Amino acid sequence: MKFSRPRMFGALVATVTLVMTGCSGAGSLTGGGGREITVAMVSNSQMQDAVALSDQFEEQNPGVSVKFVTLSENEARAKITASVATGGGEFDVVMISNYETPMWGEYGWLVNLSPYMDADPEYDADDFIPTLKTALSHDGSMYSAPFYGESSFLMYNKKLFEQAGVTLRANPTWPEVAEVAKKLDNERTAGICLRGKPGWGEVLAPLNTVINAFGGRWYDEDWNAQLDSPEVEAAVQFYVDTVRNHGEAGASSSGFQECGNLLSQGQVAMWYDATSAVSVLESPETSSIAGDVGYLPAPSMAKQDNGWLYTWSLGIPTSSKHPDEAWSFIRWMTSKSYIEYVSEKLGPSHVPPGSRLSTYELPAYKELAKPFAEQTLTSMQAANQLKPTLQPVPYTGVQFLAIPEFQDLGTRVSQQISAAIAGQISVKDALAQSQEYAEVVGKSYQREQ
Structure with missing residues (x-):
C-alpha cells in the first residue's frame, strides 16, 4: 500500500508527543577525537548478547565507540518512532521491524542499505531468508538488515506431556490445544502461556494469528471495520477463556519475556509464540527443560498456515x-561472522535464529537446532504477508496491519483485550469499543477511495 506523508505524520502524532527522556545526542565526538554512535535496541536476550560482545566491533573499528540504549519492546517502539519521525537525531542505528521498514523507507526516513550491501560481497545479502529480505525492502532496496527472524509455533514440555499421557497431532487445532491445556492445568503448572500484556506487538501478535485462524479480519475490502464480527468475537472469546481458565497467573501483564521464563522453568506446559524463543528454551544456562521441548506449527481452524512473519532488524x-560508522556496526551485528562468533563465544543456543540460511549449516547450531530448525524455516517460508486472512482484506501483514495507524489503533485495541483477560470487562464490550476505534481509521481510508 502507498500512503501520503500527511497520513503517516498524522498516524504518529500520539507517539511523537512522548517525552524523549534518557536519550543522548547521537554521533558525538568522544574525548579522544573518535566517533561515538548511539544504538537503540530492544532489551531481548539476543540483543543483550550483542551489547556484551560489542568490544569486538570497537576493536575492529578503531576510533568508533558505541553507546547502547536498550529499552523494553513497547518503550523502544515509542522512542524510536518519535525520534525517526521527527528527525530528532538521537540515534544512529535503530532496531525496528518489517512493520516499520517499508513505510519508513518509502518516506525517506531511513538510509537505503542496498548500496552498502552491494559494495561488500562478503556480507552476502542473498543469504538472508527470502521472505525476510522482501519484508524489509521498499522498491527493490533493503532499508534495514535482519538481526533475527521469526515465525510462530506451539512449544511444549515433552516430559509433562509424557507424565500426563497426553498428545497433540502434528497439525493441531486450537480447540485441541485448549483441551490439552485443561488436562495439564494444575496447582503447580499452568496448561498454557499466552501473551496478555497490552501493546500492538505484545498481546495482539499471537491474538491476530488466532483471529486469522478463525476466519476473522480487521477490515473487509471496503475498509468496513470487522472487529465485532462473529468470527473475530469467537476467536477473541476463545483466547480470553483459554488463558483465563488454563493460562498463567497474571496473564494480563505477561508478554514474550514472561512466558519464556515460565515455560523454560517448567511452570507452564505449553506456549504459543515466536520461533525465536528457542534461544531461551534450548539454552541449559537459562532453561531447565533444554532438550525436552517439542515444537508444532501454529494451530489452525478455518484457515491453515497461521504462523506470523517478523524480524527485529537494524x-x-x-x-x-x-551513516558510514552506523553501517559498519550493522554489518558487524548482522553478518555471518557475527553469528559464528556468538556460537564460538557464547554457545550455539545464543545464536540469533531465522535471519540467514547459512546459520542452519553451522555444525554446532545444526546439532542444537534439530528439533526446531525445519519447523522454523517451514513456518517462515509459509507466512504470507500479502494474503494473511481467509477472506480478502485491503491491508497486508500477518500479526499486524501494515498501515501507519496501527501503532495507535493496535495499542488501543490491545488495552481493551488485556482488560478482558484481566476480567475487568467482557469480550463483547472490549470488541464494541475496539470496533469504534477501527471505524475511525476505516472511514479515513474510505474517504480516499
Whole structure:
C-alpha cells in the first residue's frame, strides 16, 4: 500500500508527543577525537548478547565507540518512532521491524542499505531468508538488515506431556490445544502461556494469528471495520477463556519475556509464540527443560498456515550524522561472522535464529537446532504477508496491519483485550469499543477511495 506523508505524520502524532527522556545526542565526538554512535535496541536476550560482545566491533573499528540504549519492546517502539519521525537525531542505528521498514523507507526516513550491501560481497545479502529480505525492502532496496527472524509455533514440555499421557497431532487445532491445556492445568503448572500484556506487538501478535485462524479480519475490502464480527468475537472469546481458565497467573501483564521464563522453568506446559524463543528454551544456562521441548506449527481452524512473519532488524535514520560508522556496526551485528562468533563465544543456543540460511549449516547450531530448525524455516517460508486472512482484506501483514495507524489503533485495541483477560470487562464490550476505534481509521481510508 502507498500512503501520503500527511497520513503517516498524522498516524504518529500520539507517539511523537512522548517525552524523549534518557536519550543522548547521537554521533558525538568522544574525548579522544573518535566517533561515538548511539544504538537503540530492544532489551531481548539476543540483543543483550550483542551489547556484551560489542568490544569486538570497537576493536575492529578503531576510533568508533558505541553507546547502547536498550529499552523494553513497547518503550523502544515509542522512542524510536518519535525520534525517526521527527528527525530528532538521537540515534544512529535503530532496531525496528518489517512493520516499520517499508513505510519508513518509502518516506525517506531511513538510509537505503542496498548500496552498502552491494559494495561488500562478503556480507552476502542473498543469504538472508527470502521472505525476510522482501519484508524489509521498499522498491527493490533493503532499508534495514535482519538481526533475527521469526515465525510462530506451539512449544511444549515433552516430559509433562509424557507424565500426563497426553498428545497433540502434528497439525493441531486450537480447540485441541485448549483441551490439552485443561488436562495439564494444575496447582503447580499452568496448561498454557499466552501473551496478555497490552501493546500492538505484545498481546495482539499471537491474538491476530488466532483471529486469522478463525476466519476473522480487521477490515473487509471496503475498509468496513470487522472487529465485532462473529468470527473475530469467537476467536477473541476463545483466547480470553483459554488463558483465563488454563493460562498463567497474571496473564494480563505477561508478554514474550514472561512466558519464556515460565515455560523454560517448567511452570507452564505449553506456549504459543515466536520461533525465536528457542534461544531461551534450548539454552541449559537459562532453561531447565533444554532438550525436552517439542515444537508444532501454529494451530489452525478455518484457515491453515497461521504462523506470523517478523524480524527485529537494524536501520539507519537519515538524521544520523555518521551513516558510514552506523553501517559498519550493522554489518558487524548482522553478518555471518557475527553469528559464528556468538556460537564460538557464547554457545550455539545464543545464536540469533531465522535471519540467514547459512546459520542452519553451522555444525554446532545444526546439532542444537534439530528439533526446531525445519519447523522454523517451514513456518517462515509459509507466512504470507500479502494474503494473511481467509477472506480478502485491503491491508497486508500477518500479526499486524501494515498501515501507519496501527501503532495507535493496535495499542488501543490491545488495552481493551488485556482488560478482558484481566476480567475487568467482557469480550463483547472490549470488541464494541475496539470496533469504534477501527471505524475511525476505516472511514479515513474510505474517504480516499
